[in-house]
Structure formats: C-alpha cells, structure tokens
Amino acid sequence: xxxxxxxxxxxxxxxxxxxxxxxxxxxxxxxxxxxxxxxxxxxxxxxxxxxxxxxxxxxxxxxxxxxxxxxxxxxxxxxxxxxxxxxxxxxxxxxxxxxxxxxxxxxxxxxxxxxxxxxxxxxxxxxxxxxxxxxxxxxxxxxxxxxxxxxxxxxxxxxxxxxxxxxxxxxxxxxxxxxxxxxxxxxxxxxxxxxxxxxxxxxxxxxxxxxxx
Amino acid sequence: xxxxxxxxxxxxxxxxxxxxxxxxxxxxxxxxxxxxxxxxxxxxxxxxxxxxxxxxxxxxxxxxxxxxxxxxxxxxxxxxxxxxxxxxxxxxxxxxxxxxxxxxxxxxxxxxxxxxxxxxxxxxxxxx
Numbered sequence: 001x002x003x004x005x006x007x008x009x010x011x012x013x014x015x016x017x018x019x020x021x022x023x024x025x026x027x028x029x030x031x032x033x034x035x036x037x038x039x040x041x042x043x044x045x046x047x048x049x050x051x052x053x054x055x056x057x058x059x060x061x062x063x064x065x066x067x068x069x070x071x072x073x074x075x076x077x078x079x080x081x082x083x084x085x086x087x088x089x090x091x092x093x094x095x096x097x098x099x100x101x102x103x104x105x106x107x108x109x110x111x112x113x114x115x116x117x118x119x120x121x122x123x124x125x126x127x128x129x130x131x132x133x134x135x136x137x138x139x140x141x142x143x144x145x146x147x148x149x150x151x152x153x154x155x156x157x158x159x160x161x162x163x164x165x166x167x168x169x170x171x172x173x174x175x176x177x178x179x180x181x182x183x184x185x186x187x188x189x190x191x192x193x194x195x196x197x198x199x200x201x202x203x204x205x206x207x208x209x210x211x212x213x
Numbered sequence: 214x215x216x217x218x219x220x221x222x223x224x225x226x227x228x229x230x231x232x233x234x235x236x237x238x239x240x241x242x243x244x245x246x247x248x249x250x251x252x253x254x255x256x257x258x259x260x261x262x263x264x265x266x267x268x269x270x271x272x273x274x275x276x277x278x279x280x281x282x283x284x285x286x287x288x289x290x291x292x293x294x295x296x297x298x299x300x301x302x303x304x305x306x307x308x309x310x311x312x313x314x315x316x317x318x319x320x321x322x323x324x325x326x327x328x329x330x331x332x333x334x335x336x337x338x339x340x341x
Binding site for chain 1: 236237238240243244247248251252281282283284286287289290294308312314315316317318322
C-alpha cells in the first residue's frame with residue numbers, strides 16, 4: 001500500500017512538472033509596483049543586417065498584448081505621429097527615453113522590441129533559422145519593469161511529427177523563410193507568444209483580461 | 214493534392230479558433246492587412262486595410278461590443294492623412310470613449326486637428 005502511494009505520488013509529481021523545466025523565479029516587484037494598464041509599442045529596432053523589415057514585425061505585436069488584456073496604443077498611428085516629429089528610426093525614438101515617450105502619449109509603459117539576430121542558413125534539405133529577439137518594458141518613470149530574451153533555433157523537420165497542427169505551423173514557417181519572398185510573420189508570432197504568453201516570464205494579465213468590453 | 218492540403222489547413226485552423234483558443238477581441242484581419250500594407254504601401258493596400266477596419270466596426274457595433282484597442286484610432290489616422298480632419302476627430306473621440314487609457318493621446322491629436330481646421334477656414338474664406 002505504501003509502495004502504491006509512493007508510486008502514485010511520484011507519478012503525480014511527474015505529471016505536475018511534466019516535460020517543462022521548472023520556471024526560474026522572476027522578480028515581479030517592479031512590474032507589480034508599476035501595474036501598467038496600457039502599453040506603448042514602439043517601432044521595432046533592428047540590430048542585424050539580415051532582416052530588412054523590422055516594420056513588418058510591428059504588425060504582429062498589437063494582438064498578443066491586446067489579448068493579454070492591455071490597452072495597446074494604435075501601432076500605426078504611433079508610428080505616423082513619431083514620423084511627423086521627424087523620428088523615422090527606432091534608434092532615434094529610443095534616444096528620447098521612456099519617460100518622455102510615456103509622457104508624450106500618456107502611456108503607463110513603453111515596449112521596446114529589438115531583433116538581435118535573424119540568421120537563415122539556406123540548404124537544400126533543411127534550412128535553419130536562428131532568431132534572437134529582445135523585449136524590454138519600461139514604466140512611465142523610465143524604470144525597466146520586465147524583459148525577456150527569446151532565442152529560437154528553428155530547423156524544419158522533413159518528417160511528420162504526428163501532430164497535424166504542429167506540422168502545419170512548421171509548414172507555415174518553412175514557407176515563410178524561403179529565400180524568394182521571406183515572410184517573417186510566423187516566426188515573429190512564435191517569438192511573441194513565447195515572450196508574452198507561454199514563456200517562463202510570460203506577462204501577467206492586463207486589466208481587461210477578465211473584463212468583457 | 215494542393216487542394217486537399219488547403220482543405221486540411223482550413224479545417225485545422227477553424228478547429229483551432231473555435232476550439233480551445235478563443236480570442237478576447239474581434240481583430241478581423243487587422244494583422245494581415247497591416248502587414249501587407251507595410252510590405253507594399255500602395256493606395257490599394259491602404260484601402261484594403263481601411264475597409265477591413267470598417268468591417269470590424271460594423272461587426273462589433275452590431276454585437277454591441279467595442280472593437281479592439283487602437284482600431285478606431287488607426288482608422289482616424291487614415292482619415293487624417295487623407296485630409297478629412299472632422300471625421301478623423303470623430304474616430305479619435307470614439308477611441309477615447311471606448312478606451313480611457315488613450316485619453317491623453319487622443320486629446321492631443323484632436324486639439325492638433327481642431328487647430329488645423331480653425332486655421333484652414335479663414336484661408337478658404339480669403340480665397341473666395
């Protein structure tokens with residue numbers, strides 16, 4: 001009987017910990033103190049020579065954050081307003097500082113997204129893509145309240161994984177990274193999802209998460 | 214074969230969206246349309262994005278829910294860029310009413326546009 005209990009317990013523990021590695025504790029005190037309701041998403045900064053389109057990445061950020069329950073400032077409107085102020089480059093925008101940016105738009109927090117690596121090694125059988133995307137969130141006083149670095153190594157599998165959905169996502173990514181007309185969206189969506197929703201430092205829910213609007 | 218693949222894709226996508234994952238907001242095709250507009254910023258692509266936003270508003274307003282954060286303002290900005298300042302103000306006001314977090318930003322856009330309208334009118338009258 002005792003043996004059975006021990007077995008059951010160890011099985012339950014296995015179930016609870018599952019295949020995922022236990023999350024590392026993250027200090028949420030700065031985030032909780034700021035308790036942001038709104039997020040100003042700034043134009044994505046590109047620190048690589050590989051991606052010629054940080055602008056495309058901007059189109060993927062509003063939905064995951066809005067779905068987390070935050071007020072997300074209209075990304076294209078923000079971009080247009082910054083451009084009217086003569087700020088066309090992510091670097092020039094960043095130089096303004098989080099405090100002035102938050103004040104200019106009346107935002108509780110400011111999100112910087114930087115693409116640090118985006119390498120595609122094209123081969124006949126399997127193309128490998130390595131991406132490194134940095135997410136940094138500052139409060140309206142300029143304090144860093146959250147950050148996450150998502151590094152993904154992606155090699156499309158030739159064989160079916162047995163999971164049709166996984167295969168379809170893989171197929172979309174494979175199709176997306178073709179040299180002729182690269183589509184950065186599927187990989188960017190996956191990185192966003194890791195950073196905001198499924199990762200060890202997934203953002204807490206925003207104020208509208210439980211409220212129907 | 215290609216056809217079959219498409220059918221499977223649609224079926225899986227449909228089950229994906231109707232099944233365990235439900236979205237909080239009705240975004241329509243905002244992300245795809247914004248992406249294609251950025252990829253080729255032509256008047257045609259811009260019009261497709263604007264139409265998509267209008268369809269989202271029609272859908273959500275019919276259901277008595279507000280559209281997702283930012284979308285009224287995005288629409289207002291296209292009106293602004295076309296020079297339709299009075300209607301741009303209407304949509305910035307809608308954004309402000311729907312999402313109080315946007316109030317400061319919307320107020321500053323509205324007052325900028327109002328100033329332009331006020332400055333425009335005497336010029337027009339002078340020319341006549």
